[in-house]
Amino acid sequence: MRIFDRFVGRLLISAARLLTGAYANWLGCKPEPRQRLYFANHASHLDFLLLWGMLPPALRHKTRPVAGADYWNASALRRYVIHRVFRGVLVTRGGGAAGSDLLAPLREALAAGDSLIFFPEGTRSPDGEIQAFKSGLYHLAHDYPQVEFVPVLMENLSRVMGKGEFLPVPLICVLSFGTPLALAPDEAKPAFLTRARQALIDLLPAR
Amino acid sequence: MTLSADLPLQLSARVPEAAREATLWLFLGVGAVLVFASLVGALLRWRLGPQNSVVANLNARIKAWWVMVAVIGLAMLGGHTGVVLLFGLVSFLALREFITLTHTRRGDHLALLACFFLFLPLQYLFVWQNWYGMFSIFVPVYAFLLMPFLACLGHDTTNFLARATQTQWGLMICVYAISHVPALLALQIPGFAERNLLLVIFLILVVQSSDVLQYVWGKLLGRRKIAPNVSPSKTLEGFLGGVASATALGAAMWWITPFTPLQAAGMALAITLMGFAGGLVMSAIKRDRGVKDWGHLIEGHGGMLDRLDSVCFSAPIFFHLVRYFFTP
Structure with a gap:
């Protein structure tokens, strides 16, 4: 079954690439087999599929997208795709029970040595602009200093399939991978989150 | 000599018989040119070293040409x-x-x-x-x-x-x-039935060889920039040399067209001039948008539109010239 799951994964990636002609721009780092957390701007449902698809297969199988449990657990097909094809890490959005750690599934995956794909805005941007980051990224950077935090700017995805659209328009998407970021000693939460967001904005080409 | 007799009939069945022989010869000709170009590319690489970026780009372009010719050939087998x-x-x-x-x-x-x-x-x-x-x-x-x-x-x-x-x-x-x-x-051209595929090949060969020849002449002799603000790589020498030699090439291909040699030269001249205009206009758009290439689809060339900018402008004009002068 594992072979079939990977085949489905390839199929989905090919479809997404055919549609978007996506290509990766490894600017600040190379695709290396290190434990990483790729954090990117979030504009469409295609986002993590494309980012995941841009990684070489060997890295891809060790990299798991973080996705919202409410959306992905809603139907049998979605459950199959997120669990078996992407081996996604599901989080409950919009606050769970008081005191529960929303990041627990992510910690589990990082502790097991997996890499993650993470969208620190928490939800898809309504207009394509990069929103303020939620605090999750800071907590993970604080607790897992050995992990490389790689900013990935995904261009044009809001135009391809913005929030509320059902059919994608085929446009070329560029995924720019920036220089890995680490939490500085004594760096406060807001400062780190602002710096991380700026790292994404800095990857925008000057136009 | 009949070349097409050796080709399995099923394979070329969708290519009209009247156009088969000439099409095959043209592809062999283009193949020979590409073999020659690949040898020159390999020689330059050997002489100037793999670090030379102009030579590396040239070789990437030649390699992409092999792929493009193969794709066009496959499509033509589909009639x-x-x-x-x-x-x-x-x-x-x-x-x-x-x-x-x-x-x-x-x-x-x-x-x-x-x-x-x-x-x-x-x-x-x-x-x-x-x-x-x-x-x-x-x-x-x-x-x-x-x-x-x-x-x-x-x-x-x-x-x-x-x-x-x-x-x-x-x-x-x-x-x-x-x-x-x-x-x-x-197009229904009297006396040219079933051979229209050759017009497509004529257009593509003239327009693309004009691009290549302008590039080659420009690299060899280019001094005076023709439109530095729009397309810094285009030179007057490249333009004149490219247009003249592509027009001559078009005239030499009159035998695959319904044209006389002089008419073929005129058509080729119109195609190359429109192609040049297209290259310039599309370049102006790129410059305005702050990019060098339209995309990254074709290694060494840039995007699809980088290869096609001249076709965009010459195809409609060529179509209507042929339609006006050569169809009833």
Whole structure:
């Protein structure tokens, strides 16, 4: 079954690439087999599929997208795709029970040595602009200093399939991978989150 | 000598018999040129070293040419349908590059979906049907009027005119203009029945060799820049040398066309001049948008539109010149 799951994964990636002609721009780092957390701007449902698809297969199988449990657990097909094809890490959005750690599934995956794909805005941007980051990224950077935090700017995805659209328009998407970021000693939460967001904005080409 | 007799009949069955022999010879000719170019590329690489970026780019271009010629050859084995499908796909990739560089907004979503999934397939359907009365006006009349209306449904008037014009331009250049290449197959030229495929090859060979020869002449002799603000790599020497030699090449190919040698030279001259205009205009758009290439689809060349900018401008003119002077 594992072979079939990977085949489905390839199929989905090919479809997404055919549609978007996506290509990766490894600017600040190379695709290396290190434990990483790729954090990117979030504009469409295609986002993590494309980012995941841009990684070489060997890295891809060790990299798991973080996705919202409410959306992905809603139907049998979605459950199959997120669990078996992407081996996604599901989080409950919009606050769970008081005191529960929303990041627990992510910690589990990082502790097991997996890499993650993470969208620190928490939800898809309504207009394509990069929103303020939620605090999750800071907590993970604080607790897992050995992990490389790689900013990935995904261009044009809001135009391809913005929030509320059902059919994608085929446009070329560029995924720019920036220089890995680490939490500085004594760096406060807001400062780190602002710096991380700026790292994404800095990857925008000057136009 | 009959070459095509050796080719398995099933393989070339969709290529009209009248065009088979000449098509095969032309592909062998292009293959010979590419073998020669590859040898020169290898020699330059050996002499100047693999670090030389001009030589590396040259070799990437030659390698991409092999692939492009193979793809065109495969499409031609599919006959009329194969050629229409190939250029439909080419239009799709070109339009994708064009719209990527425009300033569309969320309100354009429906209009853009229509461009890619309604107007483009319909235009090629009409071309495939040989329905001249429709494909020659479909984009400028029907798509042109329907598209801004669809954009209105997005309830966003910011830069509306600019958005509508840019999208319309994309459709005209990438879909309408390019579709005139396979439309050549629909022309009914007396005494030239079943051989229209050769007109497609004539156009592609003249326009692309003009690009290549302008590049070669420019690299060898180029001094005076012809339009430094628009396209810094184009030189007067490259332009004159390229146009002259591509026109001569076109004249030398008169035997595959319904033209006399002089007429073939005239057609080739019109094609190369329009191709030059297309290269310049498309370059101006790139410069305005702050990019060097339209995309990254073809190694060494850039995007689909980087290879096709000259075809976009020459195909409709060539089509109408042939239609006006050579069909009843």
